[in-house]
Amino acid sequence: MHLYRSGTYSIEEYWQIRENSDALLEYIDGVIYMSPSPSTKHQRVSRKLERAFEDFLEGKPCELFHAPYDIELKSSNIEGTKVVIPDISIICDKTGFTDARYVGVPELLVEILSPSNQSHDLITKLNLYMNDGVKEYWIVNPMLDTITVYTLNEEGMYEQHDNKAETGLITSNFFSGFQVNLMEIF
Template identity: 40%
Template sequence: MLVNEIAGIFYNYFKDSKCSSLTSPLDIKLQGYAPKFKEDPNVVQPDIMVICDPENVVDDKYQGVPDLLVEVLSPSSRKRDLILKLNLYSKSGVKEYWIINPENKKITQYVFTEDRDIEAVNDLHPDQVLESEYFEGLEIQVDEIFSKIN
């Protein structure tokens, strides 16, 4: 449900641009390094990705570096999303990574530098607005994301 809420917001924001949002299942192979993944360490399926180079989608695989990635935490994905994927995404050249935590209704926004380091970490709660650092004007009321869950 949270993925659909965010995907709808992204659809409206990106509908007149060269960028678009895609939802899982869609494999991406990144060039970072996360040695603890049991399968291919650099192939992941983020819940949502924003790409600005659609020509790199071939046969249900994306072969570029997404600009923005979104993951919704679940008990089974928590460690992977918070540690392994954070490292992989930053070292691969992703510009922003949002982690949606339905348990505490919080969104954590990571912004990465061109040198692939963490530039900023923002924890946002339901009374706040999430503003993309990379996509000007992309703003999300945090409480709207969580309005349909208890």
């Protein structure tokens, strides 16, 4: 993940830049970040993981959205404005939908790493999602064929719920009964 431009911007300036750009741009506390284009493997992994979640969510009240879809993180304990574009967002509270984006805190977010965005997803977004109350955060590393699942505990901190490399069943803590075989994803 690279800075779009150096400096800080208001949310209004960010939306204006977004209107005139085809780039995937995120906004975190005045800083604009630009996401790289996804690789072929990234896209395949995303599609397979989306299919597994969609099959599980069939008939349930939660809904899956895939990138590019804007999530404006907002709740009573969130200061500042943050607009992110997770690879996969699962949203159960439908009150935050607008015509353009979701305003609120999704229950589960998935980020699929690229060589250029690893530190952003592993550090910046992990802390951002934890502090903003995202109940479960999946980090998928297609370079190492690994998935790590973090779950928000009662103290508001992420705990590692599951971690698998190459083979095995990865599970969700938030969605009891959801599991996916890594060999089907990678």
